[in-house]
Each structure stands twice: as structure tokens, then as C-alpha cells.
Amino acid sequence: MKYVEEYRDPQLARQLLAQIHAATTRPWSLMEVCGGQTNTIVRQGIDDVLPEGLRMVHGPGCPVCVTPLEMVDKACAIAVRPEVTFTSYGDMLRVPGSHSDLLSLKARGADVRVVYSPMEAVRIAREEPRRQVVFFAVGFETTAPANAMAVIRAHQLGLSNFSILVSHVLVPPAITAILDDEECGIDGFLAAGHVCAVMGWREYEPIAARYRVPIVVTGFEPLDLLEGILMAVQQLESGRAQVENQYIRAVRRDGNQHAQDAVRSVFRVADRTWRGVGRIPSSGLELSASFRPFDAALRFCVDDIETQENPACIAGAILRGTRLPTQCPMYGGACTPRTPLGAPMVSSEGTCAAFYNAGRLAETGAPARTAGSVS
Amino acid sequence: MCLGIPGRVTAITDDAGLRTGVVDFGGVRREVCLAYVPETEIGDYVVVHVGFAISRLDEAEALRTLEIIAAMPGAMEQELGPQLRDGAR
Numbered sequence: 001m002k003y004v005e006e007y008r009d010p011q012l013a014r015q016l017l018a019q020i021h022a023a024t025t026r027p028w029s030l031m032e033v034c035g036g037q038t039n040t041i042v043r044q045g046i047d048d049v050l051p052e053g054l055r056m057v058h059g060p061g062c063p064v065c066v067t068p069l070e071m072v073d074k075a076c077a078i079a080v081r082p083e084v085t086f087t088s089y090g091d092m093l094r095v096p097g098s099h100s101d102l103l104s105l106k107a108r109g110a111d112v113r114v115v116y117s118p119m120e121a122v123r124i125a126r127e128e129p130r131r132q133v134v135f136f137a138v139g140f141e142t143t144a145p146a147n148a149m150a151v152i153r154a155h156q157l158g159l160s161n162f163s164i165l166v167s168h169v170l171v172p173p174a175i176t177a178i179l180d181d182e183e184c185g186i187d188g189f190l191a192a193g194h195v196c197a198v199m200g201w202r203e204y205e206p207i208a209a210r211y212r213v214p215i216v217v218t219g220f221e222p223l224d225l226l227e228g229i230l231m232a233v234q235q236l237e238s239g240r241a242q243v244e245n246q247y248i249r250a251v252r253r254d255g256n257q258h259a260q261d262a263v264r265s266v267f268r269v270a271d272r273t274w275r276g277v278g279r280i281p282s283s284g285l286e287l288s289a290s291f292r293p294f295d296a297a298l299r300f301c302v303d304d305i306e307t308q309e310n311p312a313c314i315a316g317a318i319l320r321g322t323r324l325p326t327q328c329p330m331y332g333g334a335c336t337p338r339t340p341l342g343a344p345m346v347s348s349e350g351t352c353a354a355f356y357n358a359g360r361l362a363e364t365g366a367p368a369r370t371a372g373s374v375s
Numbered sequence: 376m377c378l379g380i381p382g383r384v385t386a387i388t389d390d391a392g393l394r395t396g397v398v399d400f401g402g403v404r405r406e407v408c409l410a411y412v413p414e415t416e417i418g419d420y421v422v423v424h425v426g427f428a429i430s431r432l433d434e435a436e437a438l439r440t441l442e443i444i445a446a447m448p449g450a451m452e453q454e455l456g457p458q459l460r461d462g463a464r
Contacts, residue, residue, distance in 0.1 A: 116454070143424060145411055194378075221443055256430060258413065
């Protein structure tokens with residue numbers, strides 16, 4: 001319990017941990033699919049204080065990390081055009097593409113700007129009508145309502161110089177794809193609290209029932225995670241498989257209807273490729289027919305892109321939860337947050353960066369541990 | 376970008392048909408779109424993702440969460456960017 005003293009309420013943390021230890025009689029593997037949760041688990045050492053055999057597997061929960069290489073290459077191809085002002089969240093800038101990254105292009109003179117909201121990109125398009133302003137619309141269900149409103153706003157304002165490069169992914173189809181994998185040894189999931197603040201948790205109910213897995217909607221603070229883990233273990237130990245909500249202070253079963261309405265009016269569900277995971281049917285969003293004029297990929301014709309992953313990087317296995325960053329020969333040596341070989345080392349929500357920032361040491365020569373090896 | 380930062384709504388304006396507000400995140404103030412929380416009033420606490428309020432929180436909860444996020448290195452800057460000048464918006 002080495003980090004428990006740093007918790008907001010160490011007494012409550014100790015109590016929850018004791019309850020987890022008392023409740024756990026068999027080995028279980030739980031997966032979180034949220035970079036914020038991964039960060040908390042690793043930084044606070046929660047995985048180190050759980051009972052022997054109760055394992056946290058870090059799933060594809062970092063939006064920057066799952067953005068496919070092809071989209072990073074498309075972003076680079078658009079950003080180098082002289083008429084384009086390319087806007088993006090800061091943590092996308094250093095994600096390596098096949099040949100370059102957005103930050104290097106910026107250093108070589110491309111007009112690449114960091115924004116903190118797509119509405120800032122809309123404002124730039126209003127203020128600089130001679131520039132073609134493109135926003136890199138990545139993320140899970142949490143950022144989709146913002147991108148939907150940016151497009152609605154650009155449409156209302158008649159901005160012909162605004163477009164978005166869409167690479168939106170959805171969490172429930174990814175959970176289903178992970179469960180469909182024959183080697184999947186995941187017994188239960190912690191669902192991302194803020195994704196559910198937008199979407200609610202109705203979509204998770206058929207998954208829990210069909211695959212017989214508990215799914216607990218969980219926040220990202222240390223005490224949230226301990227409580228979410230406890231709720232999942234209690235379900236597993238008693239043979240239940242339901243959706244439960246730990247994060248009651250921010251999440252309702254129906255989520256935020258206003259935000260969902262906007263997303264539905266601007267986007268439609270589409271197949272998407274997840275970096276490291278592959279193509280998952282109906283796992284993302286694309287602009288619906290009436291908003292296609294705002295699609296930067298169409299506007300700048302960047303469909304023929306040949307991609308090349310760095311062969312030394314095991315990001316795919318990291319994102320599927322089958323390898324730990326500390327089992328990668330590049331970890332901490334050739335690959336650090338300052339010199340990242342792959343996306344999970346770039347973003348603060350990435351598993352490799354979380355491990356590195358928490359000071360975890362590489363296990364040289366350690367055998368790969370698969371997701372299925374414990375249960 | 377999925378972290379979500381809680382803050383207090385200090386002003387609400389109509390920006391050409393779009394419900395917009397200023398939200399104070401423990402001293403850092405940002406312009407935030409309030410279109411998805413139409414019931415929000417000045418003084419309420421909201422969780423903000425990439426410039427949009429997505430849900431409301433009670434005050435005690437918001438302050439506690441803010442304290443935890445402020446302790447995460449770089450988290451505030453990554454989510455909110457550099458601080459706005461006083462009175463700029």
C-alpha cells in the first residue's frame with residue numbers, strides 16, 4: 001500500500017483495498033478502456049496493491065494512440081499545403097506518422113497550430129477567411145459533441161474555409177471486438193466515466209448480457225478506481241454480469257441527450273481502423289451526407305496514402321493489452337516521451353508514457369504475458 | 376482530452392445564437408460552450424471537455440476533483456491551454 005498515503009482519503013482507500021482483498025478468491029483480469037484511468041492506476045501504483053492474481057489490463061483507451069497511422073499521414077499531407085492552417089490538440093503533434101509528424105512539419109514552416117477546442121479552429125476560420133482551416137477531429141465519444149457543434153457552427157456561419165479530418169472512434173464496439181478475440185482473457189471491464197457522461201450506459205447492457213461480463217462505469221480518481229474494481233470483483237465472485245455505475249456523481253443511464261442529438265445530426269456510424277487493433281465494424285464516426293462538404297479528406301483528396309509502421313514499436317500489442325511497456329526492448333532506451341517511437345509514448349493518456357512517467361523499469365528479456373494467461 | 380475539468384460558470388452570453396459562458400477553473404478562466412447544458416446558470420459547476428460543458432457537478436465534488444487534477448503534472452495545461460488574460464473575454 002505504498003502510495004495510499006497520497007490518496008485524498010487514505011482511510012477510505014485502505015478500507016476499499018481491504019474489501020477488494022477480502023472479496024477476491026480467484027484470479028481475475030479486468031480491463032480499463034480510458035487513458036485517464038490507466039494514468040491513475042499506474043501513477044498511484046493501484047495495480048501493485050491489488051491481490052495476487054487480480055490483474056488490470058490496460059486497453060485501447062488513449063484516443064491519440066488509437067488514431068490510425070493512415071490518418072496521421074493524411075494530416076501531414078494536408079498540413080504541408082501552403083493554403084492550409086492545420087489545427088490540432090497538442091498531443092497529436094508529436095505522434096509519428098510514416099515519414100514525419102506534425103511538429104516537425106511546423107518546424108519546417110507548415111502553419112500548424114495547437115488549439116484546445118474545435119471552436120477555436122472555427123474562430124480562426126472566421127478571422128482569417130483566406131486560410132483553409134482544418135481541424136484534426138480525433139477522440140472518443142467525449143470529443144464528438146464538440147466536433148459536431150464546430151461543424152454545425154461553421155455551417156450556420158457559412159464558412160467555406162473550415163473543414164475537419166475525422167478519426168472518431170467509439171468504445172462499445174472496441175469492447176465487443178476485444179471480447180470476440182479467442183485469446184481474450186478479460187473477465188470484466190471498467191467503462192470510461194466521461195464517455196458515459198455523454199452517451200449513458202444503455203449500449204453496454206447488451207454487451208454485459210451477451211458475453212457474461214460485468215461492466216462498471218467508473219471515474220478516473222484513485223478512489224473511483226478502487227471502488228470500480230471492487231464492484232467488478234463482487235459481481236464476478238457472485239456470478240453476476242451487469243452494468244453498474246460507480247460514477248454516479250457525473251453519469252446518468254441516458255447520458256447527455258443534447259450532446260447525443262448533435263452528434264447524430266452531424267455524424268453517422270462507420271467502420272474504423274484502430275491503430276494496433278485493426279479494422280472494427282461500426283466502431284467510429286464519419287460525417288453524414290449533408291455535412292460531407294466539411295470533410296477535409298475529400299476536400300484535399302488525400303485518399304491514396306501508403307503507410308509504414310516502425311517495425312521496432314510494439315504499440316499494437318500494448319493497445320490490445322497483450323504486452324506491457326516494460327516488456328518492450330525499446331522502452332526507456334530508444335523510446336522515451338522525448339523521443340517516442342509510437343503513439344502510446346507520446347500522449348499523457350498513453351500506457352507507455354504513464355509507465356515511463358511513473359518510473360517503471362524495463363524487465364529485460366522478460367517473456368510476453370498474454371491477456372489470456374491468468375484466467 | 377477525455378479527462379474533463381470541473382469549473383464554475385461565472386458569466387453566460389449569447390454568441391450569435393450559441394450559448395456561451397466563461398468558466399473559472401480554480402483561477403484559470405476559459406470561454407466554454409454551454410449548448411449541451413442549457414439548464415446551467417451562473418454559479419453552477421460543470422465538467423468541461425475540449426471547450427464544452429458536458430455535465431453538471433455539485434460544488435464540493437467539483438473542488439475536490441479540481442484539486443486532484445491540479446496535482447497531475449501538466450494536466451491543466453494540456454486540457455485548458457495557457458491562461459486567458461484577465462478580462463480578455
